[in-house]
Amino acid sequence: MIRRFAFLLCIASCGGPEQPAVVPYELKPVVAPQIATLGAALEAELAREAKPDASKEPALPLSEVSDLLGAVAGSEGKLRLAAIDDLVRLGDRAVPALREELVATDDDPSQRAVAVEVLGVLATPAAVDVLLERLERARREVDPEPWMRAHCAWRLPLAKADWARDRLLLDLKYEVDYETVIWIARTLEATGSLAGVVGLDVIARGDQPERAAEAVGWLQTFAEKRGLADGAALIAAYERGDFVASDDGPPLSTRAKLATWKRIAGLAEWQLRGVDDSRFVLLQSGATAVEALALALHDDNRYIRVHSAQVLERMGRRASAATDALIAALDERELAPQAARSLARVGDVRARAALARALDAARPFELRVATARALAELGADGVEATLQPLLAPETPLDLRIAAASALLSTRGFADAAAELAILGDALRADGADTQAVEAALERWLARAGESAAEFSKRWAETATDPKRAAARGALVRELAQRAK
Amino acid sequence: MKPIRIVGASVLAALGAWLLLAVFRPPPPPAPPRAFTSSRECESCHQTVFAEWQTSWHAQAWIDPEVRTLSNDFANTDCIDCHAPRPVFETGVGKRVLPRETRRAEGVDCIACHLLPDDRIAGTIDAPAAACRPVATRDLANVELCAPCHNQHNTVDQWRASKYATPGPGYQDCLACHMPYRGGDPSKGRDHTMHGGHDMELVRRAVVLRATRVDGKATVEVENVGAGHNYPTDERSRASDLFWRPKGEETWRHLYRFRNPYRFEVDLPNTELASGATLKQTIDDPAAAGDIEVALFYKLSPYWKDPPHPDPEHEAFLVHRAELAP
Numbered sequence: 001m002i003r004r005f006a007f008l009l010c011i012a013s014c015g016g017p018e019q020p021a022v023v024p025y026e027l028k029p030v031v032a033p034q035i036a037t038l039g040a041a042l043e044a045e046l047a048r049e050a051k052p053d054a055s056k057e058p059a060l061p062l063s064e065v066s067d068l069l070g071a072v073a074g075s076e077g078k079l080r081l082a083a084i085d086d087l088v089r090l091g092d093r094a095v096p097a098l099r100e101e102l103v104a105t106d107d108d109p110s111q112r113a114v115a116v117e118v119l120g121v122l123a124t125p126a127a128v129d130v131l132l133e134r135l136e137r138a139r140r141e142v143d144p145e146p147w148m149r150a151h152c153a154w155r156l157p158l159a160k161a162d163w164a165r166d167r168l169l170l171d172l173k174y175e176v177d178y179e180t181v182i183w184i185a186r187t188l189e190a191t192g193s194l195a196g197v198v199g200l201d202v203i204a205r206g207d208q209p210e211r212a213a214e215a216v217g218w219l220q221t222f223a224e225k226r227g228l229a230d231g232a233a234l235i236a237a238y239e240r241g242d243f244v245a246s247d248d249g250p251p252l253s254t255r256a257k258l259a260t261w262k263r264i265a266g267l268a269e270w271q272l273r274g275v276d277d278s279r280f281v282l283l284q285s286g287a288t289a290v291e292a293l294a295l296a297l298h299d300d301n302r303y304i305r306v307h308s309a310q311v312l313e314r315m316g317r318r319a320s321a322a323t324d325a326l327i328a329a330l331d332e333r334e335l336a337p338q339a340a341r342s343l344a345r346v347g348d349v350r351a352r353a354a355l356a357r358a359l360d361a362a363r364p365f366e367l368r369v370a371t372a373r374a375l376a377e378l379g380a381d382g383v384e385a386t387l388q389p390l391l392a393p394e395t396p397l398d399l400r401i402a403a404a405s406a407l408l409s410t411r412g413f414a415d416a417a418a419e420l421a422i423l424g425d426a427l428r429a430d431g432a433d434t435q436a437v438e439a440a441l442e443r444w445l446a447r448a449g450e451s452a453a454e455f456s457k458r459w460a461e462t463a464t465d466p467k468r469a470a471a472r473g474a475l476v477r478e479l480a481q482r483a484k
Numbered sequence: 485m486k487p488i489r490i491v492g493a494s495v496l497a498a499l500g501a502w503l504l505l506a507v508f509r510p511p512p513p514p515a516p517p518r519a520f521t522s523s524r525e526c527e528s529c530h531q532t533v534f535a536e537w538q539t540s541w542h543a544q545a546w547i548d549p550e551v552r553t554l555s556n557d558f559a560n561t562d563c564i565d566c567h568a569p570r571p572v573f574e575t576g577v578g579k580r581v582l583p584r585e586t587r588r589a590e591g592v593d594c595i596a597c598h599l600l601p602d603d604r605i606a607g608t609i610d611a612p613a614a615a616c617r618p619v620a621t622r623d624l625a626n627v628e629l630c631a632p633c634h635n636q637h638n639t640v641d642q643w644r645a646s647k648y649a650t651p652g653p654g655y656q657d658c659l660a661c662h663m664p665y666r667g668g669d670p671s672k673g674r675d676h677t678m679h680g681g682h683d684m685e686l687v688r689r690a691v692v693l694r695a696t697r698v699d700g701k702a703t704v705e706v707e708n709v710g711a712g713h714n715y716p717t718d719e720r721s722r723a724s725d726l727f728w729r730p731k732g733e734e735t736w737r738h739l740y741r742f743r744n745p746y747r748f749e750v751d752l753p754n755t756e757l758a759s760g761a762t763l764k765q766t767i768d769d770p771a772a773a774g775d776i777e778v779a780l781f782y783k784l785s786p787y788w789k790d791p792p793h794p795d796p797e798h799e800a801f802l803v804h805r806a807e808l809a810p
Binding site for chain 1: 519521522524557558560561562565566570574575580582584585586587588589590635636747748750751
C-alpha cells in the first residue's frame with residue numbers, strides 16, 4: 001500500500017508536459033520616452049542644419065514683401081519664375097509678412113494666391129506651418145475665403161514636409177469645402193497616402209454634381225495608377241489594407257515620426273473630442289502608425305493602451321501587422337476586451353485559438369463576452385467545443401447571446417436551431433444588446449446567400465418597424481422552429 | 485422556592501443568555517465574493533432604487549432613440565464611453581471612464597457607479613455579510629464621481645466656478661439638486677431618478693423671467709437663479725429660446741437663444757447663461773409698445789423643423805411666460 005502511494009506521489013510530482021511559464025503582460029512608459037528620444041533627435045538635426053546668425057536676421061515688413069508679390073502676380077513666364085525666386089531667396093524672413101498677406105482680404109486675391117504659392121515653394125517648417133494654420137482657420141471662425149484653403153492644400157509641399165501630413169489628416173475630418181477636400185486627397189496621394197479616398201467617395205455621392213464628377217475622376221485616376229479598374233475597387237483595396245505598407249511613402253522624417261507619437265499621446269486627453277481627433281488621424285496614417293500603436297499597447301497609461309487598440313480596430317485589415325501584439329494584449333485585464341474586438345476587425349484567423357482561450361471561466365466576464373463577440377465576427381470554426389457549453393440557460397445573458405452568435409457563424413442556414421432560438425429570444429428580451437444580435441444574424445444571412453433569400457427579404461421588411469427588435473425576434477424564433 | 489420566583493429567575497437567565505449571545509456572538513460570516521454581470525441582480529434587494537433608476541435617463545443612456553440618432557447608432561464611438569461606461573471606481577474617481585462591452589442596454593447602471601475594483605459595492609454602510617458586500621464609500625457623494633462624464637461638456641467646471649462650490653452654508657453639490665433625499669429625509673436615502681434637463685420643474689427652478697419697461701421700451705431679463713451650472717448645460721443639443729409677441733397674435737417672434745453650439749458651428753457663439761448671471765434684452769420693435777407676451781422655451785434638440793418660422797409651442801417646452809402692459 002505504502003509503496004503504491006509512493007509510486008503515485010512520484011508520478012504526480014513528475015507532472016505532465018511542462019507548462020509554459022506565465023509571463024506577466026509588461027506595462028511601462030512607452031509613448032513619453034519615444035517622444036523624448038525623437039524630440040532630442042529632432043533638436044540635434046535642427047542644430048546641424050541651422051545657418052549661423054540666421055536668428056539675427058530681422059523679419060521683413062509686409063509692405064516690402066507685398067511689392068514683390070504684386071510683381072509676381074503681374075508677370076508671366078520666366079519673369080514670374082524669377083520674381084518667385086526673389087521671394088523664396090528671402091527665406092524665413094518673409095514668412096511673417098506672407099502670413100499677414102494670407103488674411104489681408106483688402107488686397108488683390110491674386111496676390112494672396114501668390115503668397116500661398118511662395119510659401120509652398122519655400123517649404124521650410126515655418127512656411128508650411130503658415131499654410132496649415134490657414135487650412136485650419138475654418139475650425140475656429142467663419143472663413144470668408146474657402147478657396148484659400150483649397151489653394152493651401154494644393155500648394156502644401158508634403159513631399160518636403162512629411163510631418164505636415166498629421167495636421168492635414170485632421171483637416172480631412174473637419175473640412176466642409178468640397179474643393180479643399182479634393183485638393184487634400186490629391187496632395188496626400190501624391191506622396192503615396194490614400195487617406196483622402198474616403199473623403200472623395202463621400203463627395204462622389206454628394207449633392208454637388210460638378211465636384212462629384214471631379215471626385216469620381218480622381219478616384220479613377222488613383223485606381224488606374226495602381227492597376228485597379230475603378231474607384232470602388234480602389235476603396236475596397238484601401239480598406240482591405242492592400243496599400244498599408246506604401247501609405248507612408250518614403251521613410252518618414254524624425255519630425256513626422258514625432259507627430260505620430262504625439263498623436264498617440266493625445267489619446268490620453270481628458271476631452272473625448274480630442275481623443276477622437278487623435279483616433280481619426282492615426283486611423284488614416286500608414287504602417288508607421290500601426291507599428292507605433294502596437295508598441296503603445298504596452299504603455300502604462302490605460303487610456304493610451306485602450307484607445308490605441310481602438311484605432312487598430314478601426315484600421316481593420318490595414319492593421320494586420322499588429323495581430324501578435326493584440327493577441328498578447330488579451331492578457332492585460334483592462335485592455336483585453338478591446339483587444340478582442342480589435343482582433344475581430346483586423347481579421348487574422350490566427351487569433352481564433354487565443355480568443356478561445358480567453359473564454360475560460362476564470363477570465364473576467366467582460367473579456368469573455370468581448371471574446372465570444374469577436375469570434376462571432378471572425379468566425380468560430382475550430383473552436384465550437386469551447387463555445388457550446390456557454391449556450392446553457394444558466395450562462396449570463398450577454399455571454400450566452402455572444403456564444404450563440406459565435407456558433408451561428410459556423411452553422412448553415414438549415415442547421416442553427418439552437419442558436420436561433422437563443423438569439424430570437426434575445427431580440428425580445430429586456431436588457432439584451434439587440435444591436436450585436438442583429439449584426440450577427442445579418443452576417444449569417446449574408447453568408448447563407450440564396451438559401452436564405454426569402455427570410456432575408458422578410459428580415460429587411462422589418463427594418464423600419466417601430467418595434468424592430470421584437471418583430472425580428474419573432475421572425476428568428478419562427479425560423480428556429482422550422483430548423484428543428 | 486415559589487413558582488413565580490422560579491419563572492422569574494428562568495426568564496432572567498434566558499434574557500441574560502440572549503444578551504451574552506448578542507454581545508459576544510461572532511459576526512455573521514462575510515458573503516462570498518460574486519462577479520456582477522447585470523444591474524438586474526441588484527433589483528431583488530433594492531427594489532425602490534432599482535425602480536427609480538429604471539425611469540431615469542441614466543437607464544436610457546444606450547437605448548433612447550434620440551441618443552441613437554444623434555450618435556449615429558453609436559457609430560460616433562466617443563459617445564460609448566459615457567453612455568455605457570465601465571465602473572467609475574475601476575478607472576478612478578475624477579478620471580475619464582472607458583467604454584464597456586457588456587450589458588450596454590443597461591446604460592449608466594448600478595454597476596457603473598457602485599462597483600468597486602474588488603467586486604464589492606460602494607454604498608453608505610459597511611455590511612460585509614450582505615450579498616453585495618457594501619463598503620461605506622464617501623466618494624459616492626463626490627462631484628468627481630459625476631465628472632468623468634458630465635465634465636466632458638464642462639458642467640462640473642461650470643459648477644466649480646459658481647457660488648454653490650464655495651464651502652459654507654451655501655454649498656450645494658450635484659446630489660443636492662439631482663439626487664435629493666427622498667422626501668427630504670436623509671434616512672430614506674437618495675432618489676435615483678436623477679432629475680435633470682428632462683424635468684421641466686427643475687428647469688423652471690433654474691431660471692426666472694422678468695419683463696419690464698425701461699424708458700418705455702420692453703426689456704426682458706432671464707436670470708440663472710437655481711442652476712449650479714450654465715443654463716442650459718451639458719449637451720450641445722440643448723437650447724433655450726426667448727420669444728415675444730404682441731398680445732393676441734399667434735406667431736412668436738424670436739428674441740434670443742441660449743446654447744453652446746456644436747464644434748462645426750463656428751459662426752455661432754456660446755450663449756449659455758452662467759450660474760448667477762442675468763441676460764438683459766431690449767425689444768427694439770414698435771409692435772412691442774403695446775401689450776405683449778414674453779416666453780422662455782426649452783428644447784431637447786437644437787433645430788427647428790422650419791427654421792425661419794419656429795413653432796415653440798409644438799417643438800419646445802414652456803419654461804416661463806410673462807405679460808407686459810404698455
